[in-house]
Amino acid sequence: MTEPGSVFDRIDRSVLGPPGATRLSLTVHVGSRVVLLSPQESRRVLYGPRRDITLGAAVWRQAVTEARREPRDGDGTGRLLVVWLVLPALYRNLHRILRLWRRVERIDLEAEAVLAVLAALDVADPDNSETGGRLVKEAVNRMWAYARRVTREIPVVDISAFAEARNAAAPPEEQPHPPEGWEVHITPPPRREGLYATLRFAEPRPRQDGRRITSGLPDLVFRARRHEDADLIGTLVLRPSGAGR
Template sequence: MTVTSTSSMFAAVARHFENPRTAETVQLTAVADNMTPVRLTPAQARGALYAPGHDPALVAPIWDQVVRAAAAEHGPSDPWRLLLIWLALPRLTGTAFRVCRRLRADRADVEAEMVLALLEGLRSEEQPSAASVDALLKTARSRAWRLARAGAREFADDTLERLSDGRTLPYHEPQNTEQVRPLQVEVTRHEGTDGLGAQLRFTVSPESVGRQVLTALAETAERKGAVCRTREMGHGRRVTADSRRRGRGRR
C-alpha cells in the first residue's frame, strides 16, 4: 500500500471522523422493517455497513438517511455530505489505488475527482435514496479512470532543462544564425524499464542547449539502459537513443 499524502482528501475526511467530538454532532436513526429505531454514531453506522457479521437489514436505512440528508444540505458547515463521503470511502479507496498504480496518476487529484463526482451526482438526483448509492459510486470510479487516462496521454519532460540548469556552460561567441540548425532528439525507452514506454521526441535550438548538455543526456541514457548515437539527417542533426535489445537484433 502507498503512504497517504498529507494532501489526500480521503485522509482529511477520515481524520475529521476520528475526532470524538464528531460523534456528538452527527447522529443517525436507522429504522429497518418491523424493527425499533436504532440510533447510531458515524463509527457505528460504518461498522453496520462493512464490519464482519453486520446486519443487512440496517444497510438500506443507513444509506437512505445519509443520502437524503446530504442532498438537502446547502451550507458549508453541514456534516452530512462529509458523512456520505466517509461512508463511501471503503468502496472508493481500492479504485483510487489501482488508478494511481496503473496510470501513474496523482493520488490527490484522483481522490478529489471522485469526491467531486460523488457530490455532483448527488445534486443531480431528483429523489436520492439508498438505491442511488451504487450509481453514484460507479460514476465516481469512472471519473477517476477518465481523469487518469486523459493525463497519461500527454506529459511534460524537463530533462533538458534540468541538465542545462545543472551544468555551467562555457561562454561562446555568437554564431551566425544562418549556420545554426535545430536539433531533433529522439529517445526510445528501454523495453525493461518500469513506467511508460512511449517514445519521446524533442526539437530544441542550439541556442538553448549546447554540446555539453547533449553529452550529459547521452550519459543519462546510457545509465538507464539505452545506447545513444548521432547522425546527420537532411537539414538538421538527429540524436537518437535506441534500446540495447534493438541493437542486438541488428547484429
C-alpha cells in the same frame, strides 16, 4: 487506509473529530424500528462482515436525505458524512490506479473522487435502493477517467527555450568528434507541415589490440536503416568523423 495529509485523511478527521468530541449520528428507520447509529456503526453496516442489506439501504437513504436537506450555506456535515461512507469502497481502485500509473498523484485522485460523489449527491434519489452503489460508481469512474486523461497528456516543448539552447550550441563543425569515428547524417525529405532538421550522431570505431575493427560500420548502418515497409524519414549519409561535407 488513509495517508496523513491526504484528502481522505482530512475527511476522516473532520467526520470522526478528536477523541471525546461530539460526533454525528444517523437516526435510521427500518420498518417499525428506529436505530441510532454512529458514523463507525454506519460503516460497519455497509462494509462489515455481517452486512444487513435492508439496514444498509436504510443507512444510505437517511444519509442522502439529510445531506440533501442541508442549506447550501450550511456547514456541510451531512454531505461530508455521505462522502465518508463512500470512501471504503474506493480504496481498491485507488491503489490499483496508483500501481498502474506512477505519474498520477494520489491527492488528485482523491479530490476527483470527492467531487464526483458531491456532484452525484445533488441528483441522487434517497428512496432508490441503488443510491449508495451509484455514488461509489461515479467516484470510481471519475478516478479512472482522470488517470487516463493525465497519462495521455504529452509534455509540450518550450519552443523559445529550445531555440535559445540551439542557438547557444556550438556549430556542427566546432563540435568535438570521436577520434576515428563515424558520423551519420539523416536529412528528412522536404515537407510542408511541422519542423524538420538534419539529425547527426557519431560513434567511435572500435579497436582491439591497437587495431581498428571495421565491424562497427555495418552495425551502425544496420541500426540506422529503414525497414522496407516503413515510411521514408530521410536520406542517410555516412562519413568518417570530422570529414567535410
